[in-house]
Amino acid sequence: MKIISFTNQKGGVAKTTSAYNIAVLKAIAGKRVLMIDLDPQSSLTILCNFMPAKTEFSVCNLFDGKTDPIDCGYLVKTTGLENLYIVPSDIELAEVEQNITGRTAREKILKKVLKYFEEYFDYIFIDCPPQLGILTTNAIVVADKVITPAKVKYLSYRSIRSLKRTI
Secondary structure, X not given: OEEEXXXXXXXXXXXXXXXXXXXXXXXXXXXXXXXXXXXXXOHHHHHOOOOOOOOOOOHHHHHOOOOOHHHHOEEOHHHOOOOEEEEOOOOOHHHHHHHHOOOOOHXXXXXXXXXXXXXXXXXXXXXXXXXXXXXXXXXXXXXXXXXXXXXXXXXXXXXXXXXHHHO
């Protein structure tokens, strides 16, 4: 299983669009794909035609230590593909992020959880929020690759330099 995180501290640089389009292409190619919306703004969730806070489980449950992670994935029916899933986001993820900052090994929580998906998926694509907080740090730690979409503008470039130092 390959895990790819889409990160940039700058918003509006096509992280969500890139994660979604590459995930769909892999699914069309016959790969089993899971997308994780790790952004409280829930743009990837909405793009997949899910309403934030309207599913029984969300990405918040991946961090609670009580929920079976497999229960958090939902088939993206709008694509007509039987091998494309999403763990939807929720605005409550912002509160979850605040709560996990004090936990031991907080930067490795997602790494432990995603092991449950190994037998089910070939790829996991993680759409990160436009900030370098503990959620993005978790996505970087678990990733085999980090893709950083950017615009050809100074502010976008500045955020890449900072992210590169962090990685």
